[in-house]
Every structure is written in C-alpha cells, then in structure tokens.
Amino acid sequence: MLSKKQKTIMAILGSVGILFGLIVAIPFRSFPGLNKIENILTIELIIKLVLGVLSILLAVYPLIKKYKLINGYRENSKTIIMMTYFPIFTYILGSIVNIIYTLSFDYASAAMLSALSDKVLGIIVSILTVYLIFTIYCIVRIHAIVAKLDKVSNILFDSFMLVIHLCFVGLLWRANNAYNQLYSVVDEYFIGNPLLFVIYILLIIAVGCGIKFITITIKKDESLIYYTDGNLYENLIKQAEYNHAYNDTLDDFENYFDANSVDYEKLEFAEEVEDSSQEDYSSLENTVPEEENFLLDVDNEESMDTLVENEEIELTETEELKAVYEQKNHILSKIDDKNKALTTIRQKKSELEVKESELRVAKEAYDAALAEYNQFRLDYMNIPEVENKETNKKMKKFTPTFEKVVEYAKSFSDHQGYKVNINPKGNLLKFYIGKKMYLVLQATSSDYRISFITTPEKFVDYVTSRPGELIVPKNLKDNNWIRLTNKGKEDAKLIRQIIKQAVETAEKQIADAAAQKAAEKKAKAAERAKARAAKRAAEKVENLNQ
Structure with missing residues (x-):
C-alpha cells in the first residue's frame, strides 16, 4: 500500500507525463501564434528532444521503488509499475501523432515533390498506426506483463523499453528535421490542414481519459503477486513472505506490551494476611527465580507451545490484542491465497507442456512430409524458374535539356x-x-x-x-x-x-x-524637422508675449 505522500508523487509524475505527451503531439509550426515566431522549427526540435530525456527522468523514482519491492520479495504495487512506464508511453504516443501529421503534409498543393514515395509513405503510416494501438494497450496491461518477470527479466525488459524510447526520440527528430529542410520554404507548410482539427479533438479526449486512468489507478492502489517459472524462486518468495508475517506479528506483540508497561507498574496488589511459616515464604522466593530462568531459555516456537500447555495462563483479550490476532489471520489467509494461485499456475503449466509436446510432434510430422514433397518435386517435376527481367525505362528527352x-x-x-x-x-x-x-x-x-x-x-x-x-x-x-x-x-x-x-x-x-x-x-x-521648427517658433512667440 502506498502512503499519501507517495500517491501524491505518483499523481504529479503521471500529470507531467500527460503534459509532455501533449506538447510533443502538437505541431508548433501549425499552432496559431507559434508559427509566426522566428526559428520556430528549430525551437520545436530542441524542446521535444529535451522532453524525451525528461520523460526518462520521470520514470526513475517509481523504477527505484519497484526494484526495492522486488529485492524484498514483497507484493509490488500496480500504481508503481504503471507510473514507471507511463511517461515513456505518453511520449511515444505524442511522437507517433506528431510524425503522422508531419508525413501527411500535402506537398502537391505546394507544387513540390514528396520526400518519400506514396507506397513507402503508406507503409510507414500503417506501421505507426499499429504502434499507436499497441502502445495504448501496453499502458493498460503493462502490469500484467511485468508481474510475470523476475529481477533479471525486469532489468532486461526495462533496458528494452529504454532502447524503444530512444528510437522514437530519434525518429521524431529525423522526420521533422528532414521535412523542415525540404518544405520550410513554402507557406503551405506552416498552415494547418483538416487533419489538425481531428488531432486536437483526439488530444482533448486522450488527456481526459489519461487523467481519469491515473485517478482510478492511484485510488485503487492494487497490489500484485509476483509469479514466475521455477521452484527456487517460488520457495524464496514463500520463505520471505513467512519471515515478513512472523516478524510483523512479533513486532505487534512487543509494541502492545511496551505501550502498556506503565500500566503494569501502577498496579497495586492487595496483601492478604495469612498464617504462613517463614519456611513456606522462603520456598516461594526460591521458586520465582527458577521460573524466570526457565522463561529466559525459551527461544523457539516448540518450547513456547510446551510452556503454554504446562502452565495455565489467563489472558484478558483487549481490543488491541484482538486487532493483532486479526492482522495475523489476515496475513495467513493471504499466504494461503498465494499458495492456491501458485498451485493453479503449476497445473496450467503442466497442461501447456502437454499441448506443447503435441504441437512438437505435429511439427515434426509436418516437416517430414514437407521434406518428402520437396524431394518428390525435385526428382519427378521440372519446373523452370522464371527470371525477373527489369525493363529499362527510356528517359524522355527534352530540348533544350x-x-x-x-x-x-x-x-x-x-x-x-x-x-x-x-x-x-x-x-x-x-x-x-x-x-x-x-x-x-x-x-x-x-x-x-x-x-x-x-x-x-x-x-x-x-x-x-x-x-x-x-x-x-x-x-x-x-x-x-x-x-x-x-x-x-x-x-x-x-x-x-x-x-x-x-x-x-x-x-x-x-x-x-x-x-x-x-x-x-x-x-x-x-516632417520631424518641420515639427521642430514650428515648436521653436511657438516657444519664441511665447517668450515675446511674456
């Protein structure tokens, strides 16, 4: 569970990430007012490059928190995982939108040639659209992927995400720089097209959805259970969770008795006057130290259970003690739930292994049949190879050239x-x-x-x-x-x-x-000389009148 301060920090990081993505998505050259600034194209490139570096810095704090929880084998927070990658994903979304708008420039209306052929341009826009949809999916489901990874896999995954982010930073820089150099000489390049209105509407919707998504994620503050393949990692998680639960229970008992130690010192015991011999009193004094030494030797759970069975101790269950027991039972129930989840995962893994073996056998049979067919084709069939001949296109001649x-x-x-x-x-x-x-x-x-x-x-x-x-x-x-x-x-x-x-x-x-x-x-x-002469003449007349 995150503290109130940590939730505030996560909310700030998410909001700044949305702001960075919005700035990256907006084309400065077509924004009213900004397109009149001198050197706006160079300023835009520098700002968006700096925002790419700042997006990485926004992910540092939640990344550190994530690895601290992984090293301690504790339940990781869904909010921490989401905020680790949220600034990077928002920057990638903004860069994709900006690149698609840049590539959509109508070069024909400006009597210019395209920097790319129509076929290549269509392929690039299609790929960027697929990346856009996949990035939106990753924002929502990234926690489900990371929860299945151990520490080493997390490091490799984070390194991969860093490389992808840097690739999009470079792609945004390269695309805008190339189009700026080619089309900045025409006025149409600084005028928006109908696609810009659609982009502004979608950006407003995206900002609203992003803020709502961050609010819901931080408010729920869900915890995730790490599960990976391999008995060693499962045993490490079980042992670490048991140690955490055991130590937390002992700490609660110590805090309870330390908080009430003053009340024990203030207790007044009534003295009962009975006829007893000095010998009985001395025997009682000898018994007390022996029992104290016996209690000091108790250092494990089995000795404590034996002591409870041999001695009848009457305890008054206060509200604090009941809360401690409830917390202990809650921890044990969570451990049982995790064990059940691990059992289910092992069952599904065994089922997948059976299906994988069946697929492997089917693939081997298919490969054998394919090899037999290819051999038959080579032995009994004569299929001539068709050579692709490129036709030499004759260049049209002009006079004069x-x-x-x-x-x-x-x-x-x-x-x-x-x-x-x-x-x-x-x-x-x-x-x-x-x-x-x-x-x-x-x-x-x-x-x-x-x-x-x-x-x-x-x-x-x-x-x-x-x-x-x-x-x-x-x-x-x-x-x-x-x-x-x-x-x-x-x-x-x-x-x-x-x-x-x-x-x-x-x-x-x-x-x-x-x-x-x-x-x-x-x-x-x-005109200025005439005005000065008229002023001097007026001053001269005024002086004569005085």
Missing part, C-alpha cells in the same frame, strides 16, 4: 545577392537576388517547369501570346508570376530571354523598394 537551362540560370551568379536553394533530389531549384525569389526550376519524369517573375506590362503579353501554355502558377503568392512547361521541345532563345528578364525584374524591384524606403525615410525626417 533541363541541365542546360539550369546551367544558364546559374550563369548570373556574379550578380550581387545571388543565391540558389536546391532540394536533396536535385530536381527543384529556387533562385534569389537577396531575399527576392525570381525563378523556380522543377523537373519531373514527363516534363520540366519554369516559373519566373515579370513586370505588369509583360505579364499581360505573356499570358495572351500563348494561352494555355504560359499560365499563372497557383502556389506562388506574389503577383506577376508566369509558368512555362516544356513537355518535349521548346524555344531555347525564349527560355534564355525569360530567365534574363526575370533577373532584371528582380533587381529593379529591389532597387525600387530601396528607393521608396529612402524616400519615405527622407520625408519622415523633413
């Missing part, structure tokens, strides 16, 4: 503020002058696309000159963007012209913005 277009776009690297961002696959390039993006090149297996910025005047000319071919891209928020798609052959001169004009347009827009900013700054300075 995507590499030539990229090479020409990079020829403007001598311009001030030139910069290019390339994704890991090398099929998506974004070109900048300073912070101004002016060109996007993206290659696929069937075509490649050129998105470029232009002036308002030329924007209309481009759209009307080749309708349906020169279109306005939907994923670029700025005005005056045009997209050209080359599905086979395109005019190389036109491509060079639009790339060059895009560079010039970006530089002109940057220069115009700088000039406008300088003009605004100059106008504000003139």
Whole structure:
C-alpha cells in the first residue's frame, strides 16, 4: 500500500507525463501564434528532444521503488509499475501523432515533390498506426506483463523499453528535421490542414481519459503477486513472505506490551494476611527465580507451545490484542491465497507442456512430409524458374535539356545577392537576388517547369501570346508570376530571354523598394524637422508675449 505522500508523487509524475505527451503531439509550426515566431522549427526540435530525456527522468523514482519491492520479495504495487512506464508511453504516443501529421503534409498543393514515395509513405503510416494501438494497450496491461518477470527479466525488459524510447526520440527528430529542410520554404507548410482539427479533438479526449486512468489507478492502489517459472524462486518468495508475517506479528506483540508497561507498574496488589511459616515464604522466593530462568531459555516456537500447555495462563483479550490476532489471520489467509494461485499456475503449466509436446510432434510430422514433397518435386517435376527481367525505362528527352537551362540560370551568379536553394533530389531549384525569389526550376519524369517573375506590362503579353501554355502558377503568392512547361521541345532563345528578364525584374524591384524606403525615410525626417521648427517658433512667440 502506498502512503499519501507517495500517491501524491505518483499523481504529479503521471500529470507531467500527460503534459509532455501533449506538447510533443502538437505541431508548433501549425499552432496559431507559434508559427509566426522566428526559428520556430528549430525551437520545436530542441524542446521535444529535451522532453524525451525528461520523460526518462520521470520514470526513475517509481523504477527505484519497484526494484526495492522486488529485492524484498514483497507484493509490488500496480500504481508503481504503471507510473514507471507511463511517461515513456505518453511520449511515444505524442511522437507517433506528431510524425503522422508531419508525413501527411500535402506537398502537391505546394507544387513540390514528396520526400518519400506514396507506397513507402503508406507503409510507414500503417506501421505507426499499429504502434499507436499497441502502445495504448501496453499502458493498460503493462502490469500484467511485468508481474510475470523476475529481477533479471525486469532489468532486461526495462533496458528494452529504454532502447524503444530512444528510437522514437530519434525518429521524431529525423522526420521533422528532414521535412523542415525540404518544405520550410513554402507557406503551405506552416498552415494547418483538416487533419489538425481531428488531432486536437483526439488530444482533448486522450488527456481526459489519461487523467481519469491515473485517478482510478492511484485510488485503487492494487497490489500484485509476483509469479514466475521455477521452484527456487517460488520457495524464496514463500520463505520471505513467512519471515515478513512472523516478524510483523512479533513486532505487534512487543509494541502492545511496551505501550502498556506503565500500566503494569501502577498496579497495586492487595496483601492478604495469612498464617504462613517463614519456611513456606522462603520456598516461594526460591521458586520465582527458577521460573524466570526457565522463561529466559525459551527461544523457539516448540518450547513456547510446551510452556503454554504446562502452565495455565489467563489472558484478558483487549481490543488491541484482538486487532493483532486479526492482522495475523489476515496475513495467513493471504499466504494461503498465494499458495492456491501458485498451485493453479503449476497445473496450467503442466497442461501447456502437454499441448506443447503435441504441437512438437505435429511439427515434426509436418516437416517430414514437407521434406518428402520437396524431394518428390525435385526428382519427378521440372519446373523452370522464371527470371525477373527489369525493363529499362527510356528517359524522355527534352530540348533544350533541363541541365542546360539550369546551367544558364546559374550563369548570373556574379550578380550581387545571388543565391540558389536546391532540394536533396536535385530536381527543384529556387533562385534569389537577396531575399527576392525570381525563378523556380522543377523537373519531373514527363516534363520540366519554369516559373519566373515579370513586370505588369509583360505579364499581360505573356499570358495572351500563348494561352494555355504560359499560365499563372497557383502556389506562388506574389503577383506577376508566369509558368512555362516544356513537355518535349521548346524555344531555347525564349527560355534564355525569360530567365534574363526575370533577373532584371528582380533587381529593379529591389532597387525600387530601396528607393521608396529612402524616400519615405527622407520625408519622415523633413516632417520631424518641420515639427521642430514650428515648436521653436511657438516657444519664441511665447517668450515675446511674456
């Protein structure tokens, strides 16, 4: 049974574990207010990595309590076992939810390519969903697994759980870091999708269920009986439980008589005046020391039973003594219940051994029949092996090639503020002058696309000159963007012209913005000077009036 202080500590650890899992599950980049903070993606990764380490520290206190009870062969507490693994399981649940949301990013709406193929992405999400369901089951039934393990098995199991926890910490870090590097350049990555609303609803339900689960578990405070295979461990448990019960009973007797020793000293004995000889009195004095020495020599249960049989002792059963007897009987009844449980376990074990032997015989017969069939197949059947031949897919050719277009776009690297961002696959390039993006090149297996910025005047000319071919891209928020798609052959001169004009347009827009900013700054300075002059004139007039 846990004390009130221990129950409070367990409740705090469980509540903090739920809070950690909630923080890990929430995507900061899509949370209102947080997505506007600079470097929020890096901050999120660091916070969730630190919470992974803190989840391990939350499990240290209940883990120490668990091993203390195991070393003492005492009944372990269900609450202690549950709280040992609860912070780790909540962190794993939160990381799975966060990873699934990250992998669900709609890269197609942002005109981007997927970091994973659709097949691999579906497999990973399915595996994570299975892990999610299995982790929820473990939270509820982990005590039933741990109760069957001895000390060495507990150590191995805890080490395994630590490795699993660290794997999910690393998986959360790797998935978010990879997607942040690939999609952080588009605004859609920081906007939530309909799945986020479902996640928030499920998180609210999960927090309520978690708090209720912790409250019920701590309130019941159930004790678990350890049972394992092997007579040696069973005998150790029986001997340890007997010693605990025997020592507790003796301690209760000592505490009872020590508490009432003062009352015995205050007792007054009435003297009866009888005619007795001095010889009888001396014989009585000689008898008392002999009986005291005999009582001191009693040091085992058999001598105590003999003493009780030979001497008639009248005891007054007080309420305290009755409570001691009731406690002793309760302990003995619990030991009997445990012995009955061990007997039932041994019977079930013998039944399982019989079934296992039957399965072993059936497996041997099956293996023999399978070997005979394989030999027959090799001897009498000629089954040609079908070779899997991979068809070489012909890559589509483009004129001009995507590499030539990229090479020409990079020829403007001598311009001030030139910069290019390339994704890991090398099929998506974004070109900048300073912070101004002016060109996007993206290659696929069937075509490649050129998105470029232009002036308002030329924007209309481009759209009307080749309708349906020169279109306005939907994923670029700025005005005056045009997209050209080359599905086979395109005019190389036109491509060079639009790339060059895009560079010039970006530089002109940057220069115009700088000039406008300088003009605004100059106008504000003139207004401040005018205000100061007016203030001085007003002060001068006021001084003249005085």
